[in-house]
Amino acid sequence: MKLFIDTANITEIKEMAEAGVIDGVTTNPSLVAKEGHQFHKLIAEICAIVNGPVSAEVMALNTADMVTEAHKLAKIHANVVIKIPMTMDGLRAVRILTSEEIATNVTLVFSPNQALLAAKAGAKFVSPFVGRIDDCGGDGMDLVTQIMDIYDNYAFDTEVIVASVRHPLHVVQAALIGADIATLPYAILKKMPDHPLTDIGITRFLSDWEGGRKNG
Ligand code: G3P
Numbered sequence: 001m002k003l004f005i006d007t008a009n010i011t012e013i014k015e016m017a018e019a020g021v022i023d024g025v026t027t028n029p030s031l032v033a034k035e036g037h038q039f040h041k042l043i044a045e046i047c048a049i050v051n052g053p054v055s056a057e058v059m060a061l062n063t064a065d066m067v068t069e070a071h072k073l074a075k076i077h078a079n080v081v082i083k084i085p086m087t088m089d090g091l092r093a094v095r096i097l098t099s100e101e102i103a104t105n106v107t108l109v110f111s112p113n114q115a116l117l118a119a120k121a122g123a124k125f126v127s128p129f130v131g132r133i134d135d136c137g138g139d140g141m142d143l144v145t146q147i148m149d150i151y152d153n154y155a156f157d158t159e160v161i162v163a164s165v166r167h168p169l170h171v172v173q174a175a176l177i178g179a180d181i182a183t184l185p186y187a188i189l190k191k192m193p194d195h196p197l198t199d200i201g202i203t204r205f206l207s208d209w210e211g212g213r214k215n216g
Pocket of ligand 1 (some may be wrong): 006
């Protein structure tokens with residue numbers, strides 16, 4: 001399973017890249033706006049840190065402008081993946097970009113039919129937003145299961161990025177379903193190595209070691 005980090009913060013990306021736990025990065029307009037840096041420079045900086053797919057989202061809503069924006073973003077680095085919102089204009093843009101061998105990530109996916117269309121248009125990645133579905137009283141992981149089943153039934157190559165992850169259990173659920181990728185906020189990646197029994201175990205080993213040294 002691949003893990004991406006869902007952030008545009010350079011410090012967070014560097015920390016997780018140094019630990020060797022991330023295979024790529026996803027950004028979105030909200031995350032980029034929070035950093036207050038020039039968009040294209042920020043994406044270039046991220047690509048210099050992580051040797052894997054880096055999703056950068058277009059802001060245009062019509063196909064022609066999406067494709068123009070995508071061409072500029074794709075020139076930044078070979079690892080840039082163009083994030084395209086799930087609309088009919090977006091699907092047309094995906095088809096054009098796929099024919100030009102530019103990788104796309106169809107985002108804001110909330111239904112199996114949307115994911116089916118994204119795969120048919122040729123998207124390299126599709127991003128179901130599990131947390132936002134849970135926030136509305138639905139079950140985001142059910143959607144991931146359905147998408148994985150549909151893609152398996154027809155051998156679609158599109159990879160599923162579980163996005164809008166809210167807690168470490170979402171990561172376990174995504175892994176058990178067999179999702180290709182989960183993209184995780186920094187705060188969740190930080191929580192994953194923690195377990196109280198690990199801390200207790202370390203403390204006990206240290207005190208036993210010190211006790212043994214005093215005696216011996
Ligand atoms: O980057 C897309 C997605 O992960 C956003 O998550 O927490 O804003 O629903 P969230």
